[in-house]
Amino acid sequence: MSNRRTALYDRHVALKARVVPFAGWDMPVQYAGIAAEHKAVRTAAGLFDVSHMARLSFGGPDALALLEKVFTNSVATMADGQVRYGLVCNESGGILDDVLVYRWPYGFAAVVNASNRAKILAWLEQHRAGLDVQLTDQTDDTTMVALQGPRSVEIVAGLFEADAAALKYYFAAPTRYQGKGCVVSRTGYTGEDGFEVMLPNALGPTLWDELLARGAAPCGLGARDTLRLEAAMPLYGHELTEQTDPIRAGLGWAVKLDKGDFVGRDALRSVSGPVRVGLELDGTRAAREGCPILSADAAPVGTVTSGSFAPWLGKSIAMGYVPRELAAVGTRLLVDARGTHLPAAVVPLPFYRRPRQEKS
Amino acid sequence: MTPTDRRYTTSHEWAKPDGDLVVVGITAFAVEQLTEPTFLELPPVGKELTAGAAFGVIESVKSTSDVNAPVAGVVAERNEVLVEDRAAGRKADLSAVNDDPFGRGWMLKLRPAAGASLDHLLTAEQYDAQLAAEGH
Numbered sequence: 395m396s397n398r399r400t401a402l403y404d405r406h407v408a409l410k411a412r413v414v415p416f417a418g419w420d421m422p423v424q425y426a427g428i429a430a431e432h433k434a435v436r437t438a439a440g441l442f443d444v445s446h447m448a449r450l451s452f453g454g455p456d457a458l459a460l461l462e463k464v465f466t467n468s469v470a471t472m473a474d475g476q477v478r479y480g481l482v483c484n485e486s487g488g489i490l491d492d493v494l495v496y497r498w499p500y501g502f503a504a505v506v507n508a509s510n511r512a513k514i515l516a517w518l519e520q521h522r523a524g525l526d527v528q529l530t531d532q533t534d535d536t537t538m539v540a541l542q543g544p545r546s547v548e549i550v551a552g553l554f555e556a557d558a559a560a561l562k563y564y565f566a567a568p569t570r571y572q573g574k575g576c577v578v579s580r581t582g583y584t585g586e587d588g589f590e591v592m593l594p595n596a597l598g599p600t601l602w603d604e605l606l607a608r609g610a611a612p613c614g615l616g617a618r619d620t621l622r623l624e625a626a627m628p629l630y631g632h633e634l635t636e637q638t639d640p641i642r643a644g645l646g647w648a649v650k651l652d653k654g655d656f657v658g659r660d661a662l663r664s665v666s667g668p669v670r671v672g673l674e675l676d677g678t679r680a681a682r683e684g685c686p687i688l689s690a691d692a693a694p695v696g697t698v699t700s701g702s703f704a705p706w707l708g709k710s711i712a713m714g715y716v717p718r719e720l721a722a723v724g725t726r727l728l729v730d731a732r733g734t735h736l737p738a739a740v741v742p743l744p745f746y747r748r749p750r751q752e753k754s
Numbered sequence: 755m756t757p758t759d760r761r762y763t764t765s766h767e768w769a770k771p772d773g774d775l776v777v778v779g780i781t782a783f784a785v786e787q788l789t790e791p792t793f794l795e796l797p798p799v800g801k802e803l804t805a806g807a808a809f810g811v812i813e814s815v816k817s818t819s820d821v822n823a824p825v826a827g828v829v830a831e832r833n834e835v836l837v838e839d840r841a842a843g844r845k846a847d848l849s850a851v852n853d854d855p856f857g858r859g860w861m862l863k864l865r866p867a868a869g870a871s872l873d874h875l876l877t878a879e880q881y882d883a884q885l886a887a888e889g890h
Binding site: 423424427428429432616620677678679680682702703705731732734 | 789790792793795811813814815816818838845846
């Protein structure tokens with residue numbers, strides 16, 4: 395079986411991207427280089443093909459009820475055009491996925507991790523029994539790109555019928571691009587201001603070319619990963635798994651225990667176990683996923699879930715899980731990198747926070 | 755162009771005779787695969803290395819890889835600019851590996867073990883053929 399390709403695949407090849415298999419897709423991991431792309435997003439603007447992410451739409455009278463049942467955050471309290479982050483958990487509170495839910499006047503949409511598309515579709519299928527919901531998977535018919543960085547607002551000026559700059563953070567608008575319906579959303583996964591755009595496949599390459607011509611740098615999944623790590627955004631399969639829960643993952647703010655019943659609620663009332671922390675290493679050597687975390691006296695206490703040399707911060711950072719009593723900021727720990735014990739300290743998350751924009 | 759004045763390993767190291775010593779580094783292809791090295795660990799001078807075994811670690815933003823000794827020998831000299839000297843407060847500068855892997859980016863000079871030779875290693879032509887066969 396061959397991998398799926400996005401509508402932008404030919405663009406990636408033409409730009410000499412290094413293409414790798416990812417969650418069943420052939421995706422660009424880098425163009426000019428991870429560090430250069432990372433810095434472009436922090437200082438100007440970068441453009442990512444994120445069409446592999448699954449895009450689902452929900453219609454029908456019971457769409458809200460279904461989403462409230464499977465989503466840890468509150469959906470009923472969302473305004474039209476609002477976007478909300480939350481988790482889909484199993485009955486034990488284990489994380490099945492982290493997703494964005496969109497509320498429209500006419501229904502809802504969700505963006506789901508590529509690696510969890512089949513699992514979440516099956517989960518929704520199971521939980522919609524008895525409910526009147528039209529569920530559509532729009533992934534294969536649409537393209538999704540993320541334009542991220544401080545120049546994003548200037549770059550999209552005049553591109554869409556709606557004024558993208560008027561969108562508040564975590565709001566989205568159905569609008570038009572070159573006369574065709576699309577969605578522009580002020581969201582992202584880099585820690586910078588920016589937009590995500592979902593549009594018909596036929597217009598994907600046109601928008602991609604136009605955004606590059608306006609000065610965005612093409613960026614791959616490699617920079618996407620280092621950017622989200624600096625911003626301490628968790629990644630499914632790394633910080634988030636069915637063996638972890640949103641509370642221990644530090645995502646309690648996205649769990650509304652008092653919103654009414656939802657799958658996993660009872661389990662999430664009383665969780666215990668290791669919690670997610672940020673680590674800063676003393677040297678520049680990286681802690682990698684799976685490296686054991688040791689106490690200062692070298693006893694194993696946890697595991698690294700993501701780690702890298704952080705291109706913007708210029709230091710080696712990691713996230714991982716350790717017992718709550720070792721999670722306090724300043725706690726000295728060690729990371730076992732293939733036998734070498736790298737000294738590290740627990741630091742506050744996020745590692746990187748974007749500078750406040752001047753109000754104009 | 756792959757320099758013809760030295761030999762190569764299948765794991766993308768090079769070895770170049772230099773008088774009694776052998777200079778060791780990694781190839782331009784290895785650097786391209788790594789992209790932007792961020793950390794290098796080298797063994798101390800005097801350390802005995804085994805042919806084909808890892809003598810160090812090189813990291814980039816995305817990956818951690820071993821660097822292997824092309825021949826058996828003892829470390830006679832290190833390219834100190836590539837490694838951090840915490841005592842002297844000097845940070846590692848890996849730009850030479852990135853910009854000039856066949857020249858200024860050399861890593862070690864080895865005094866080869868008795869009887870060690872480079873003859874078993876790939877010629878530039880064979881190394882290029884290997885890259886071509888792997889589809890690069």
